[in-house]
Amino acid sequence: MDRQDIGAIRFSPERPPALVLGDITLVRPLGMAGIPVIAATKDRSDAVLCSRHVSAACVVPGFDEASRDASAAVLLGLGQRLHAALGRKIPLFYGTDPQLELVYRHRAALARHFLFLLNDEDVCWSLLDKEEFYGLCEAKGVLAPRTLRPGGDLARLREPLLVKPRRKSAWAEIQRDLLGGAGKARRFGTRAELLAHPHFERFERDLIVQEHIPGGVVDLVSFHGFADERRELLAWFCGRKLRTYPAFAGESALVEVTDDGDVAAAGREVAGKLGLKGPFKIDLARDARSGALYTLEVNARYTLWNHVGAAAGVNLPRVAYDYLVEGRRPAEAPRAAAGYRWLDVYRVYRALREQRGGASLATWLGAVAGAPTVYDAFAWDDPRPFARWASTFLTRKVARHALRDHRGRSR
Secondary structure (H helix, E strand, O other): OOOOOHHHOOOOOOOOOEEEEOOHHHHHHHHHOOOOEEEEEOOOOOHHHHOOOEEEEEEOOOOOOOOHHHHHHHHHHHHHHHHHHHOOOEEEEEOOHHHHHHHHHOHHHHOOOEEOOOOOHHHHOHHHEHHHHHHHHHHHOOOOOOEEOOOOOHHHOOOOEEEEEOEOOOOHHHHHHOOOOOOOOEEEOOHHHHHHOOOHHHHHHHEEEEEOOOOOHHHEEEEEEEEOOOOOEEEEEEEEEEEEEOOOOOEEEEEEEEOOHHHHHHHHHHHHHHOOOEEEEEEEEEOOOOOOEEEEEEEOOOOOHHHHHHHOOOOHHHHHHHHHHHOOOOOOOOOOOOOOEEEOHHHHHHHHHHHOOOOOHHHHHHOOOOOOEEEOOOOOOOOHHHHHHHHHHHHHHHHHHHHHHHHHHHO
16 A cells, blocks of 8 residues: 555545554554554654554654644645545644644644644643743642742752753753753752853753652653543543653653552542643652652643553543544543553663663563563564664664764774
C-alpha cells in the first residue's frame, strides 16, 4: 500500500480513520483497537510510516512556530477532503506541545473537519506556560511548588532552587546554555550559585524558579485520563518513573503503571479543580520529607504513556475515539493492571553510560525481567519501525565516525 496516496484508500464512514500528529507510542494503542490511522509527519522517512497500523501518511512542513500555519493549512485541506468523502468529521490526535499549540491556534478552523476535545481558553494557554500554570494552581487551590515569577525576589524561595523554561516549546537554547545540554530543569543549591551562572541573566525572563521538592526519580508520579466536555472522567490510570536520562530532570527511559490510591486521589482532585477536558497527564512529585503530592505540570495531550496504559488495560486513545466518533462511554471505568512497563532502549543505554559503572548491565536487565514490557520503537507484532530506526541510527553513527576519521587525517 502506498502510504503517501490517501486518495487511493477507501476508509469506512462507520470506522473513520484517526489522524495522528504523533509518534509510534500513539499509533500503536489505536492499532491495538483496530482503528485505522493516518500519520502526519514532517519527515517522509519517519519510522512511524513503517508501522503496520498506519494506513496512509500526510507530510507537513513541521510543527515549530515557523511552520505552524503552513502545516495547519495542509491538515485543513486533508480534513476537508476526508470530511467530504466520508460524510463526517474524523478524530484528531496530537502528541507533543508544539502540535497541541497548533491545534489551539487553529481550533475553530480545524473543528469544522476534525473531532477533538480541548480545554477552555482560560485553562488551555495556562497549561503551556509554567508561570501562568502556577497562577492557575494558586487560584484553584491546587498544591504546587512555590514559584517565583520572572524578575521576582529570589529571597522569597526556600533553597535549593529549581530552574525551568517558562514555555513548553522552543527552549533548546536554554537547555544548551543553562540546563547542561540534556535535562528539562536544573537544580541550584543556593541563590548565589544561580545568580552567578553566566547565562541566568540573559534567560531570566524566559525562566521560572521554584522551590525544589526533594525526592528520587521514583517519586515522580503521574495521573493519566480522558474527560468529557462536562469534565467527567471516562478512564484513567496511574504511573511512576523508574529511570530517566539524564538521571536528574531527564526524559523518561523506563516507566511503570501503578496501583497507587494516593496518586489516584490527588489526580482526580487536580483534574476536578482545574476543570480538565479531553486527554491529559498530570505530573506530580512526592515530597520525600512529608509524602505530600505536589502538582508539577499538566500535559493536555496524548503521551508516550498511552502505549503502556493500553497494554495494561486502559487504552485512553480508544476511549477518546469511541467517545468522539460515537459518543460512547465505557460501561464501567477500566482498571489498569499494575506492573506493566515501557522502556526506551536508547535512553536506557545512555543512562547506563551516564552512571559510569554505578549500575551493571545485569541491574538494568533486571529492571524489566519478569515484568510485562512494551518498548518505544520495538514490537514483536510490528517490527518494521524499529528496523528503520536502527538502520538510520547505525548509518548516522558510521557517517559521524567517517567524518571524524577524515578530519583527523586532514590535520
